Amino acid sequence: MRTARFIGSWLAGAIALALAVTLFVQWLRFALDSAAETTPLPLLLGMAFGVNLFVWSLVGVARLGDDSARSVRERRVAAARRRALAAGGGAEAAAPVGAAEADGDRVLVRSRAAAPGADAGTVPVAPGPDDTAPTAAQPVPASAAPADPAARGPEAPERLDLAVVIPAHNEEPVIDGAITSALRLFNRWDIYVVSDSSHDATADIAAETGVNVLELLTNRGKAGAIEAVIEEFELAENYAGVVILDADTELDSGYVEGARRQLGDPSVAAVAGFVVAEWKPKERTITGRTISAYRDRLYWLLQYLLRFGQTWRHTSTSFIVPGFASVYRTSALKSIDINPKGLVIEDFNMTFEVHHKRLGRISMRPDTKAYCQDPFTLGDYVKQVRRWTLGFWQTVRRHGVWPSLFWFALFFYILEVVVVSVLLLATAALGLFTLVPLATGGAVLDVDAYATGYAAVTSVLPLTTILIGLFVPDYILTCVLATVRRRPSYLVYGVFFLPMRLLDAYLTLRTVPQAWTTRSDGRWQSPTRASGRL
CATH class of the missing domain: 3.90.550.10 (Spore Coat Polysaccharide Biosynthesis Protein SpsA; Chain A)
Incomplete structure (x- = not known):
């Protein structure tokens, strides 16, 4: 049975890949024919894939070469270090990495004990009968030095x-x-x-x-x-x-090792978790599955084709360390204003703080994977996207512009997001405009103003051009992801991804003015949750 599922998943991936190649060839042929007549090809290409995605994908390729060379050098250094430790015969060489210390070497409590003058807004949970009673103001390793970790210099x-x-x-x-x-x-x-x-x-x-x-x-x-x-x-x-x-986050088994390895570089101030959307279709409705599949595609595109290049050591222009699973070096964390007034979410602001105050660079690699639970309902999805986009624009408003490579890259990202959002919504509106005569049997064309507008629109963007020019390239991306994930069901849910993009575009534009008119308190809005885990 397991062999059959394995063969079936690879066969589904091959079918999805063949479909993606076929659609891309046919779409490119159609786009070239349209460009030769009326529709500009760069407009279709830009709306389909985006300039930023293309540029940062090239940067990501350069990073792959650089990371490979660095990895070879690091392995050589690590091998030399192991040989030196083995030759010294020290106990440290034999100790397993990450081994827990004896209970007597640690102070283990459930929460800080109440103390005179403690914050009245906190209620400590008492330790259980099997736990060591609190003997210090906070539970920390007994061997931990009180000094700033950054002052000790680079560590293994x-x-x-x-x-x-x-x-x-x-x-x-x-x-x-x-x-x-x-x-x-x-x-x-x-x-x-x-x-x-x-x-x-x-x-x-x-x-x-x-x-x-x-x-x-x-x-x-x-x-x-x-x-x-x-x-x-x-x-x-x-x-x-x-x-x-x-x-709702679950960590991959290699998360800690990957995070520590990245923090081993003293120039790294924060490590961005590599988000993976959970896929549990049996626990979701059709709407929930569509949202989860759409998010999976979005995360894959943003992380592999955009943020991978943005987090190269020579660029470090990523504008988000996702709050679902992030790591901050404490020497940098001390300088970050975590909770400024007026922001609806914190992760954009904390990332901007790192860049604005020059606390170090942002690092991201696929070895820090973590799994998140995306919204189950369309209502929760809309609320979440609105909070995310509003939080982004509020952070841009709060920090303003400063001369840096970060803001140079951010400017072109914002420009493309706004322009593409406007074009997507405008093109969709024109598609509906040209669809009305078909739905009414041409009755609306008896109105002279409508007939004039219809003739002008269809001479530049016929309905077939709008449908094929927008839907097909979007669906090609879905076919690629269905190939990578070997999930043929994405080919069904992918039919609804373009409307999801339109919804995202609307929320992006709608929250721009709200960032300057809405004051947020950052309080929680708990979505619908499922107790089943990965």
Whole structure:
């Protein structure tokens, strides 16, 4: 049975690839014929694939060559280091990387103990009967030096102590899965859950796992919760880096190793997680599956063809470290204003802070994969995209423009996003305009004004050109992803991806003026969740 599924998945991938090649050849032929008549080919190509995607894909190819050369050099250095350690016969050479220290070497508590004068907005969860009673203001490794980690200079990746922060608000269905995922890779005393005024059992479930729990009575929003837990446990003073996870995030087995390896470069201030959309079609409706498949395609395009080039060590122009799974070096985190007033989300702002204050570069590699749960309903999808786009424009407004390669790249990205959004919506509107006569049997053409407009539009953009010029290239991208993922069902859901792009374009343009007129408090809006995990 397993062999049959394996063969079937590869056969489905081959069919999707053949369909993609066939459609691309036919579409290119159609585009060239249209360009020779009335429709400009660059317009169709630009709306189909985007200039930024093409340019940064080329940069990504250059990065592949550079990374390969660096990897060879790093392996040689690592081999020389292992030989030197083996020759020295030290105990360090024999110790397994990441091995947990004895319980007596650590202070293990569930949360910070209440102290006179403590923040009245926090309620510590008492330690369980089997846990060591709190003997310090915060749970930290006894061997951790109090000095700034950056002051100790570059460290071997395996020596980088990382704290895990999981902010949550009414995340009862998924919080256990996120903590369980983190416990596979981290010691429980290094995991900190902050329940931001949850009205369900989020804090209780977290406390039962034995991790550190901070419960806020006042809703501060995600950024405020992150800021509170970092300050309460003094994480920036006791760890080299802080991992920030969403409550629905599950980490890949290689996430920690990849994050530490990237932080081993002292020029790296933050590591962007490599997002992978979960695919559990049996738990979703048709709408939910379409959203998940669409997001999978979007993540694949943005990360492999855009952000991979933007996070090259010679560029570092990525404008987002996704908040679902990010790592910040604490020496940089101390200089970041995590929770400024008026922003609806925090991740764009934290990324801009890194660039604006020149705290280091952003790094991203596919070895820091993490899985997220995308919206299940169209309503939740619209709310999420609106928050994301509004948060982006608010961050642009807050930070303004400053001379840098980052802003040079960001300017052309913003320009393309706005122009393509306008063109997509305008072209779709023209398509509907030319479709009305077909739907009414030509009755509307009896109106002189409509007939004149119809003749003018169809002379430049006939309905067939609009449908084929927009839908086919979009569907080709879906065929490519169906090939990569070996998921033939994407060929069905891909029919609805162009309307999803139109919805994204509308929300992008609608939130531009709102960024200058809307003041946000960053408070949580919990979407529909599913308790089933990957």
